Amino acid sequence: MCEDLAMREPLFELEGLGHAYGSVVALHDVDLVVPRGRIGLVGANGAGKTTLIRILLGNLRPTRGRVRVLGFDVGTEALEVRARVGYMPEGDALPPDLTAADFLVYAARLGGLPARAARRRASDVLTLVGLDEERFRPMGGFSTGMKQRAKLAQAIVHDPDFVLLDEPTAGLDPTGRDELLDLIGRLQGFGIDVLVSSHVLGDIERTCDWVVVLEGGRVLRSGPIAGLVDAEVVVVEPLADHDRLVEALAGAGATATREGPLVVVEADDDPFDLVRDVLADTGIGIRSLGPRRTRLEDVFLAGGDR
Amino acid sequence: MTGPGTIYDLGYRPYEGPRLGRRGAVVAILWDGVARVLGLRRRFRAKLLPWLLLLLAVLPAVAFVGFSFLLSTFAPEVDSPFGGHAEYFDLVGTLALLFVSLAAPELLVPDRRHGVLALYGSRPLLPRDYLAARAGALTIVLSFFLLVPQLLLWVGFAALSTEGLVRALLADVGSLPKILAAAVVYVAGYGAPGLLLAGFGRRRAVVTGGYLALVLVGSGLAAAVTEAVALPGHRFAALGALVEHPIVVKDWIFGASNPSGIVGRAGFEPWVSALVITVLASAAGIVLVRRYRRLL
Numbered sequence: 001m002c003e004d005l006a007m008r009e010p011l012f013e014l015e016g017l018g019h020a021y022g023s024v025v026a027l028h029d030v031d032l033v034v035p036r037g038r039i040g041l042v043g044a045n046g047a048g049k050t051t052l053i054r055i056l057l058g059n060l061r062p063t064r065g066r067v068r069v070l071g072f073d074v075g076t077e078a079l080e081v082r083a084r085v086g087y088m089p090e091g092d093a094l095p096p097d098l099t100a101a102d103f104l105v106y107a108a109r110l111g112g113l114p115a116r117a118a119r120r121r122a123s124d125v126l127t128l129v130g131l132d133e134e135r136f137r138p139m140g141g142f143s144t145g146m147k148q149r150a151k152l153a154q155a156i157v158h159d160p161d162f163v164l165l166d167e168p169t170a171g172l173d174p175t176g177r178d179e180l181l182d183l184i185g186r187l188q189g190f191g192i193d194v195l196v197s198s199h200v201l202g203d204i205e206r207t208c209d210w211v212v213v214l215e216g217g218r219v220l221r222s223g224p225i226a227g228l229v230d231a232e233v234v235v236v237e238p239l240a241d242h243d244r245l246v247e248a249l250a251g252a253g254a255t256a257t258r259e260g261p262l263v264v265v266e267a268d269d270d271p272f273d274l275v276r277d278v279l280a281d282t283g284i285g286i287r288s289l290g291p292r293r294t295r296l297e298d299v300f301l302a303g304g305d306r
Numbered sequence: 307m308t309g310p311g312t313i314y315d316l317g318y319r320p321y322e323g324p325r326l327g328r329r330g331a332v333v334a335i336l337w338d339g340v341a342r343v344l345g346l347r348r349r350f351r352a353k354l355l356p357w358l359l360l361l362l363a364v365l366p367a368v369a370f371v372g373f374s375f376l377l378s379t380f381a382p383e384v385d386s387p388f389g390g391h392a393e394y395f396d397l398v399g400t401l402a403l404l405f406v407s408l409a410a411p412e413l414l415v416p417d418r419r420h421g422v423l424a425l426y427g428s429r430p431l432l433p434r435d436y437l438a439a440r441a442g443a444l445t446i447v448l449s450f451f452l453l454v455p456q457l458l459l460w461v462g463f464a465a466l467s468t469e470g471l472v473r474a475l476l477a478d479v480g481s482l483p484k485i486l487a488a489a490v491v492y493v494a495g496y497g498a499p500g501l502l503l504a505g506f507g508r509r510r511a512v513v514t515g516g517y518l519a520l521v522l523v524g525s526g527l528a529a530a531v532t533e534a535v536a537l538p539g540h541r542f543a544a545l546g547a548l549v550e551h552p553i554v555v556k557d558w559i560f561g562a563s564n565p566s567g568i569v570g571r572a573g574f575e576p577w578v579s580a581l582v583i584t585v586l587a588s589a590a591g592i593v594l595v596r597r598y599r600r601l602l
Contacts, residue, residue, distance in 0.1 A: 089424035089425075126543035159321035164428075
C-alpha cells in the first residue's frame, strides 16, 4: 500500500515553507512531499499544525516557500485548491439557528453545487453520517457527537478530492469517537484523500496510512505509519525459567530483556522464527507469544528518533 | 402475498455534475443573507421584527391609496398627508434606520461568533466576495423596504389621477429614477455604518445599540456642538450628523430644500452630504475588507 501511495501524484508539497507571526516562528523551512491517502498530522500545541492547515487552504500566506496542493500552487491558485477541498475545523462552525438539512444545502452551494444538486447531496451525506433523523432540528440543540458529524458532513457535502480534519474527535465519548473514526476511515474508499490533525495519536494510528510528526515548527518524521510504528519486536510470556530463556535467546543472536513476567525479543532476522527455535531447543513452555506494536506515541515522545 | 425484498446499497455517490465555483458561492451567500435578515427558514421570533418594520413601511402607502379610492373627493396632490415621494422617504427612512440596526448585525455577527467563517475560508471565494454578498443582501432587502411603498404611491397617484392610469404613469415616469437614486443614497448612508460596526461587534444587541447611538445620539451631539460651541470650525461638527446626510441628498434629488436640518444650517451644500456618504461607504468597505482578510 505504501508503495502505491508513493507512486501517485502528491497530495501536497512544501518547498522551503516558513511562516512567522511577528517574532514567533511557527514553521521553519519545511520541505515535505506527502502522498495521496489518509495522512495523519501529529504535534503538540504550538507545533505548527493549524498554521500548516491554514496555509494548505490558502487562508494564510506563508512568509516564504512554496506550497502545492493537488498539483495547484496555493499562492496563485488558492481558489482552485479550495474548489477541491473540504475542511472540518476544530472549533464550532455551525449556525445554531439553522437545521442540519438547510446548513448542508448551504455548505454544498458554497462549494459550487447548483441548488438542486446541493439538496440531493445534503440528503445523501446526512444519511451517510447518521444524521438523517435529525435533519430538521436546529443544530443549536445538537450533542457534541452530532455537531462533529454535522461538521464532517459539511466538509464532504460538495464531494471534494481532499478533506482536512482538524481534531475531528475532540470532545467525543468513546462510542462517538469509534463511529466517527470508522466514517473517516471510509472516506478514502469514496475517492476522498484525508488529512487528520490530532493530538490523539491512537486516532492517527487507527485511521491513517502516513504520518507527519511536527514539533516546534519542524517536521520530525514523515513516512508510512507501518514503517514508523511496527517495529519487529516479539513479546514472550514463559511459564517459568525466564532467565534461562533470556540467556538462550542471547546465545542465538537476539537481544532479549526481561520486563516482569515478559521477555522482549528483538532480532535482525524474523524474531518469531528465532523464538520458536529457542523454545523448541530449551523445552520452555509459554503462556503467550506475539508482536509488540510500538505505539505512535512512543515515536512522538522519543522526538522522532526512532 | 409479497415477493422477496431486495436491499440496494447505493453507498457513496460522487458528484459529477457542473460546479459553479466562485459565482455560485457568492450567490449562495447573497440569498442566505436575504433569508437571514428576513428570518426565513428560522423560528417565528427571528421573523417578527423585520416583517413588522416592513409592514409599517408599506402600510401607510397602502392605507393612503385605499382611502383615496374610497373617498371620491380626495385629491392626492392636495390632501396627501405624505406630500409626495420625497416626504414619504422621510417616514420610511426612519424605519429603514431601525431596520439596518437589526439587519446589519444579523448579517455579519453570527458568522464570526459561531465560527462559520472557517467554512467560508475553505470554499472558493475571497473575503471581498463574502462582504460584497452580505452587503448585497442588505441592499436587496433595504431597497425592497424603501421602494415597494414608493412604487405603491406612484401607481396609486396615477390611478387617482383624472388623466387615466397609463397617461398619469407616463407623465410621472420621471419620478422613478429619483426614487431609485434616493433609495441608493439611503442604503449607502445608513447601511455602510451599520455593516462597519457589525464587522467588529461580538454581539448583535451591542451592535444594534451602538449603531443607533452613533447615528441618532451622534447626530444630536453634532447638532449641539455645531450650534452651541463657539470654536473655530465648529460647523464641521455638523458633518457628524449621519442621520441627516441621506435626507439632505434625497431632498436635493427631488429638488426640495431642507433648511431646518443641521447640515444646511451649518452652511453646507447638499453635495457635501453626498460626498460624506460616498467617503463613509468607501471607507467602511476598505476597513471591512482589510479586517476580513485576516479572519477568512
